[in-house]
Amino acid sequence: MLLFWRQGYAATSVAELTAAMGINPPSLYAAFGDKERLFLEAVESYQHKASQAAARLLAEAPTAKLAIERLLEAMAQHLTCPDHPSGCMVVTAAMNCSSDCSHLQHALAERRAAGTRRLRERIEQGIRDGELPAEVDAAGLASFYDTVMQGMTIQAKDGANREQLLATTRTAMRAWPSVDR
Amino acid sequence: MLLFWRQGYAATSVAELTAAMGINPPSLYAAFGDKERLFLEAVESYQHKASQAAARLLAEAPTAKLAIERLLEAMAQHLTCPDHPSGCMVVTAAMNCSSDCSHLQHALAERRAAGTRRLRERIEQGIRDGELPAEVDAAGLASFYDTVMQGMTIQAKDGANREQLLATTRTAMRAWPSVDR
DNA sequence: ACCATTCCGTACTGCCCGCTACAGAAATAG
DNA sequence: CTATTTCTGTAGCGGGCAGTACGGAATGGT
Numbered sequence: 001m002l003l004f005w006r007q008g009y010a011a012t013s014v015a016e017l018t019a020a021m022g023i024n025p026p027s028l029y030a031a032f033g034d035k036e037r038l039f040l041e042a043v044e045s046y047q048h049k050a051s052q053a054a055a056r057l058l059a060e061a062p063t064a065k066l067a068i069e070r071l072l073e074a075m076a077q078h079l080t081c082p083d084h085p086s087g088c089m090v091v092t093a094a095m096n097c098s099s100d101c102s103h104l105q106h107a108l109a110e111r112r113a114a115g116t117r118r119l120r121e122r123i124e125q126g127i128r129d130g131e132l133p134a135e136v137d138a139a140g141l142a143s144f145y146d147t148v149m150q151g152m153t154i155q156a157k158d159g160a161n162r163e164q165l166l167a168t169t170r171t172a173m174r175a176w177p178s179v180d181r
Numbered sequence: 182m183l184l185f186w187r188q189g190y191a192a193t194s195v196a197e198l199t200a201a202m203g204i205n206p207p208s209l210y211a212a213f214g215d216k217e218r219l220f221l222e223a224v225e226s227y228q229h230k231a232s233q234a235a236a237r238l239l240a241e242a243p244t245a246k247l248a249i250e251r252l253l254e255a256m257a258q259h260l261t262c263p264d265h266p267s268g269c270m271v272v273t274a275a276m277n278c279s280s281d282c283s284h285l286q287h288a289l290a291e292r293r294a295a296g297t298r299r300l301r302e303r304i305e306q307g308i309r310d311g312e313l314p315a316e317v318d319a320a321g322l323a324s325f326y327d328t329v330m331q332g333m334t335i336q337a338k339d340g341a342n343r344e345q346l347l348a349t350t351r352t353a354m355r356a357w358p359s360v361d362r
Numbered sequence: 363a364c365c366a367t368t369c370c371g372t373a374c375t376g377c378c379c380g381c382t383a384c385a386g387a388a389a390t391a392g
Numbered sequence: 393c394t395a396t397t398t399c400t401g402t403a404g405c406g407g408g409c410a411g412t413a414c415g416g417a418a419t420g421g422t
Contacts, residue, residue, distance in 0.1 A: 007277060007278070007279055007280075008276065008277025008278075009277070010191060010192055010277060011191055011277045011278055011279040012279075013279075013408080013409065013410085014409080014410060014411075015408085015409085015410095023370085024370065024371055024372085025371095025410085025411070025412080026369095026370070026371080026372095026411090026412070026413095027369085027370065027371090028411095029410090029411065029412075030369090030370095034410080034411075035410065035411090091335060092276055092277065093277070094277075095189065095273055095276035095277050095338075096188060096189025096190070096191055096192045096273065096274070096275075096276050096277040096278075097188070097189075097192055097277075098188055098192040098193075098194075099188075109338075109339045109340070112335075112339060113339070137348070140345070140348045140349070140352065141352065143336070143341070143345060143348070143349055144348075144349045144352040144353065146332070146336075147329060147332035147333055147335070147336050147349050148328060148329060148332055149332070150331070150332040150335040150336070151327070151328035151329055151330070151331040151332030151333075151335075152328055152332075153335075154272060154293075154328070154331040154332075154334075154335075155324070155327075155328050155331070157276075158290045158293060158294070159290075160324070164321070164324060167318070167321045167324070167325075168321070168324060168325045168328050171321065171322065171325040171356050172325065172353075172356060173356075174355065174356040174358075175352050175353060175354075175355040175356040177355075194378080194379065194380085195379080195380055195381075196378085196379085196380095204400085205400065205401055205402085206380085206381070206382080206401095207381090207382070207383095207399095207400070207401080208399085208400065208401090210380090210381065210382075211399090211400095215380080215381080216380065216381090363422100364421105364422085365420105365421095365422090366419100366420090366421085366422105367418105367419080367420085367421100368417105368418085368419070368420095369416105369417080369418070369419085370415105370416090370417080370418090371414105371415095371416090371417095372413105372414090372415090372416100373412100373413090373414090373415105374411105374412080374413075374414100375410105375411085375412075375413090376409105376410100376411095377408105377409080377410090377411105378407105378408090378409075378410105379406105379407080379408075379409080380405105380406100380407095380408105381404105381405080381406095382403100382404085382405070383402105383403090383404085383405085384401105384402090384403090384404100385400105385401095385402085385403100386399105386400090386401085386402100387398100387399080387400075387401090388397100388398080388399070388400090389396100389397080389398070389399085390395100390396080390397070390398085391394100391395080391396075391397090392393105392394085392395080392396095
C-alpha cells in the first residue's frame, strides 16, 4: 500500500512489491491474483480507515460548518503526516495511467465521487437543521470543499507543511455561506 | 504534447509518440535527444502560452481581486476545453513517476511554485494599492487560490463540466478578504 | 515413520520498453 | 551522370516488465 501510495499503480513494479513484502512473486500471485487486484485491495485497505474516520467526523460534529472545518483540518493533518507518503492515495495513485488501466482510474474516481456525496449529504443535513439558507447549493458547496482537499493533496506532494495546509483550510472556511448572504 | 498531457510522462511510450508524429524512432531521437528532453520541450511549449496568458490577465486586471477572479475563470475554461485533454498538464503529467524520474517531478513542481509566486506578487501589489489590509497574508492567499486551481484540475479530469468549475470559482472568491475583516 | 499435500524459491517465459545500427533512398554537388 | 552526403525506414539491441512452470522443502494426518 505504501509503495502504491508513494509511486502510483503503474510506476510500482511487482519486484518492488515482493521485495517490500518479503515474499516471492508466486506467493503474491497466489494470494492476490494479479497486480491489479492487489492494488484494489490496497486502496480498499487505505480507504477503509480514512473514510470511516471521515464519516465519524461528519456525523459527530454539531453543525455542518464545524463538520466541514474539522474534516479539512483532519485532511491537512493526514496529508502531511510524516509516517506515510504525503497526499491522498485515492487522488494520486492512478493519475497517470495508460489506456489499458482506465478502469482503475474510474474506480478511484468513483470513490472520490462517493466522498463528495457524503459531504453534500452533511451539508443538506445542515440546511434541514436551519443552519444554512434553503437556497444554498449543497452540491456546489460540497464540490468546492472537495476541490480544496484535492488541491491540498497536490500541495502536500509539493512539500507544503501542515501549517500551510491549515492556513488554506482557514481561508477556505471563509467561503462558507453566512446566514445573511 | 497532447499524449503526455493525457497520459503523463511514464505512461506514454515512444512508439505512441512516433505514431502520433508520423515519424520513426530515429528521427525523434535525432530531433529531441531522448524521451525526457522531448517531454520537457512539450511542457515548455504548453506552459509558454498558458503562463503568458496568465501573466497578461494578472497584469491587466484593475484590482488584485479581479485579477484572481479572472484567472480562476480562465482556468475553469482551460481545464474543460474540449479541444484538448482536461486538467492542467503541469499538474498531472509527472504525478506518478518512479524514483528514476523524480527530477521531472521536481521540474514541474518548480513551475507550479513559480505560478504561486506570480499570484503572490499580484496580491502584494493589491496590498500596496490599498485594496487589501496590510496584514493580509499574501503568500497564504496565493497558496489558497493555487490549491483551488490544482483541485479543479482533478475535478476536470473526473469529468466536471465548465459550469461546475465556475461555481467553485465563485465560491472560492467568497474567501477573498473583505475590507473590514 | 510414512506419505500426501501444501508451501515457497529459483529460474524462466513472452512481451514491450527506450534506444540504436545499418542499409537503402533521396537529395545535393561536381 | 556520377559521387558524396544527408535523410529515413526496418529491424533489432539489451533490459525490465507482469506473470508462471516446476522442483524441493516444510507440514500435517495417520
